[in-house]
Amino acid sequence: MPVLNLLAKKTNRITQPSNKGVGTPGQLIDSEGSNSVGIGKTNYFHFASPPNELTLETGERLGPITVAYEIYGRLNDQRSNAILILHALSGDAHAAGFHKGDEKPGWWDDMIGPGKAFDTNKFFIICSNVLGGCKGTTGPSSINPSTGEKYGLDFPIISISDMVNVQKHLVDHLKIDQLLSVAGGSMGGMQALEWLTAYPERLKSAIVIATAAKHSPQQIAFHEVGRRAIMADPHWKDGYYYGGQLPAKGLAVARMIGHITYMSEISMAEKFGKHLRNEKLHQFSVGSEVEHYLYNRGNHFVKRFDANSYLYITRAIDFFDASRGRELYEVFKGIKAKVLVLAFKSDWLYPASQSKEIVKACKLTGVDTTYCEIDSTYGHDAFLLEVEEETHLVKYFLQKVSFENGVAGEEYGVMEYAI
Amino acid sequence: MQSEPLPLEYKAILEWVKRGASVLDLGCGNGELLAFLVREKSVQAQGIEIDEQAICQCVARGLSVFHEDIDHGLSDYSDQSFDYVILNQSFQQVKNADIVLAEALRVGREVIVGFPNFAHYLARFQIFFKGKTPVTPSLPYAWHDTPNLHFLSISDFIEYCHKRNIVIKKSFFLKENRTIKLYPNLLSEIGIFLISSEERTEF
Secondary structure, eight states, X not given: OOOOGGGSOOOTTSOOOOTTOOSSTTOOOXXXXXXSOOBXXXXXXXXXXXXXXEEOTTXXXXXXXXXXXXXXXXXXXXXXXXXXXXXXXXXXXXOXXXXXXXXXXXXXXXXXXXXXXXXXXXXXXXXXXXXXXXXSSOOTTSBOTTTSSBOGGGXXXXXXXXXXXXXXXXXXXXXXXXXXXXXXXXXXXXXXXXXXXXXXXXXXXXXXXXXXXXXXXXXXXXXXXXXXXXXXXXXXXXXOOTTSOOOHHHHHHHHHHHHHHHSOHHHHHHHHSSOBOSOOSSTTOOOBHHHHHHHHHHHHHHHHOOHHHHHHHHHHHHHOBTTTTSOHHHHHTTOOSEEEEEEETTOSSSOHHHHHHHHHHHHHHTOOEEEEEEOOSSGGGHHHHOHHHHHHHHHHHHHHHHHHTTSSOOOOOOOEEEO | OOEEEOOHHHXXXXXXXXXXXXXXXXXXXXXXXXXXXXXHHOOEEEXXXXXXXXXXXXXXXXXXXXXXXXXXXXXTSOTTOEEEEEEESOGGGOSOHHHHHHHHHHHEEEEEEEEEOTTSHHHHHIIIIIOSOOOOSSSOSOTTSOSOOOOOOHHHHHHHHHHTTOEEEEEEEEETTEEOOSOHHHHOSEEEEEEESSOOOOO
């Protein structure tokens, strides 16, 4: 029988999100080092060159498109062990391992590597930066070939479905007919839902973490405040700020709001509740640690993220509707993929009730589904921090999917009874 | 892998469940029974369980399971979605036994219910002679620390089924891995019933 080491008390191995982090919320330092995928690099795939531009959901055409992606592990001869990792709002293609000279690993290094949840000894892991992003994939800060300048707001409106369409082109390019799984949290979970509904025949399973089939007014509201902060920054200049000063203050405020929504009351109290600092940020500051944390997070974020990408991507998230205006179960009909849905108890940004809506649609259509609401105090950040529980659930879920599809899987230990 | 004698209650359930059937196990715990039915009867299994650690164990057995409270009902499922709905050792632990059983009978073509018999003679002796809440092999919990909310006997359940027009198709009684044929309400520690809401003659 498999040993359930996760049942042991939560350890402190999961490091606190570093204030100095330049990653997505709660980026972690690989404390073990030994089970890393090692030093890697980002690859680039180019497609949709005119006259074969990609037609977007809006009907507009976009091309050429560059996709930044990373791969870990080996694709087997049957090309049947590929898993596509889908990043969240501020993530990128660098999901695991280290880039030369970097101190910190990729944003989901705790989950991807030899012996980890997404075991690179068994699986071929792909992660690409989303369309509209600013980490190597074509987005508003890319050069518009028709002007020779950066797109700015000339970049067309994009959707989650466009992001997934681009990922499908990448998967086609890698000559993978069927993905063993797609997996992601938050906006990554939305992409997983989009994969399930748009290309159900292209995947064997999906891991949908801390997400929603559709944003609620509350979720849109937080994004809208962030967008307004960016657009209110005088340096934003209607999106054509490239080459000049960046709308850093607006983007930093947007990021601060984001961070508030990623944490829970308890996780904030545990992290910042103990003492105050002497130095103040401004005359109205009370010198609380949380102020410093948010301020630093916001300021670091502007160094690595493009304000226009923030606008385009948050709009795509807010506009997403997995059910396409119908009932969710109607678009889930015919899904053969197995689904793992995970939510976290203290996540108030993407509450478990939204995951349950997804689970309900799975039930109504008979989609083979496992759902677990993981007990966590980390809030929405939990999908990056609750590594042990997530690892256990993902690992065995993938073991099942692997076994059923003849991919490097072993059978489960069932108590052997003499009948 | 260890080889142990098959628990008798599993044997009964194993005999009743048809190969390849669809099974919903309400309160599936660590998934032992469900995993066993998958292996021996190739059932399409789905569990519902409230405990997170138990869910982790289910997933480790390769089972699909929902993290839910069965007291909140099965309203997401349409009528007769499953060949069998199992309530093994969870029936006496739900808050609304009436509603849960009615829902199980709606969602499943047949329902398997297994519970500890409160009228077993050991329990009776403890109440009668000691004047204490019984603690027996099938009711192992102290009164202040028990998941059991309902204390019913075999006779209670049979009477309940008659009142509700629930058809008892099969039943099985046991004590310490021995089958009990005579006076089950007195001699058995556990009763297991195969029931349905439809009229069908027993064979």
